[in-house]
Amino acid sequence: MKNIIYIVLGLIFGIILTKTEVISWFRIQEMFRFQSFHMYGVLFSAIVVAVASVQLIKLRQIRSLTGEPIDIARKFLNWGQLLGGLIFGLGWALTGACPGPLYALAGNGVLVMGAAILFAILGTRFYAMIRHKLPH
């Protein structure tokens, strides 16, 4: 039952996302209209803490409790980050939710987000179908 740890970590993440209101369509609108510091404060403080943690892990060569050295996959620059990023941004401002919040909103009882998740899966499927024609 080693998978319980993922449920527990996900559960904590779900509570944080909900209580910090980053799953709110209104908060996302407020962010893209530059009318409050809230979302920027959340993102910047999250990034600062995450950067400090990861750099400390690398500097001290901290090992995972699984016993292995901690391994973070490197990402490589290609057109996808720019073009795919723009496309995701367009969708983000429509649904008011990126993938984590889509799931969290469903858990909040906004059941119609189940349709958004279904279409996100179809969007991923469509990407797989046409990716050989896209610039990378």
Add this chain to the structure above:
Amino acid sequence: MEIFTRPWPWYIGGPLIGLMVPALLILTNKSLGISSSFRHICAACIPGKLDFFRYNWRDHVWSFYFVGGIILGAFIGGVLLANPNPVAISAQTVSELQALGIHDFSGLVPSEIFNLGSLLSLKGFIMICVGGFLVGFGTRYAGGCTSGHTIMGISNLQVPSMVASAAFFIGGIIMTHFLLPYILAL
């Protein structure tokens, strides 16, 4: 009870989100990321004959447990410990959205758009279904979402994640300021 139901300020929630990164790395040696769950669902359920889904999705089931946990945690935080007040967005945002025809500010999302019935309207279909499709397509093309790039990728000082995060914001600003007014008028 109020202490459990009220929303958290950015300086509590933001650092806690950041701590998810070392928590996952140290406890499980996994990198934070949510959008890949869509890919694993495709690989498990509708792989077709596509190379992109030709891998053993069972190696990634942790992603399904993590997402299940998010849904459960959101239920605890948002339903059992629901904040009874509307999201406290700025007065300026409220008046701009009112001018675009949004009037119900009581929930996390405008319920006049995000309800099951509105899936049958053009406006609702674009906001929910087309929006979801663009999220799924764009995150996979970009190789990650706000979690995988903006938090996890940047924490590892990856330039591609910084480019992706800038693109996320530019896309969101284009939609909010240039396209959304027409969509909300439908």
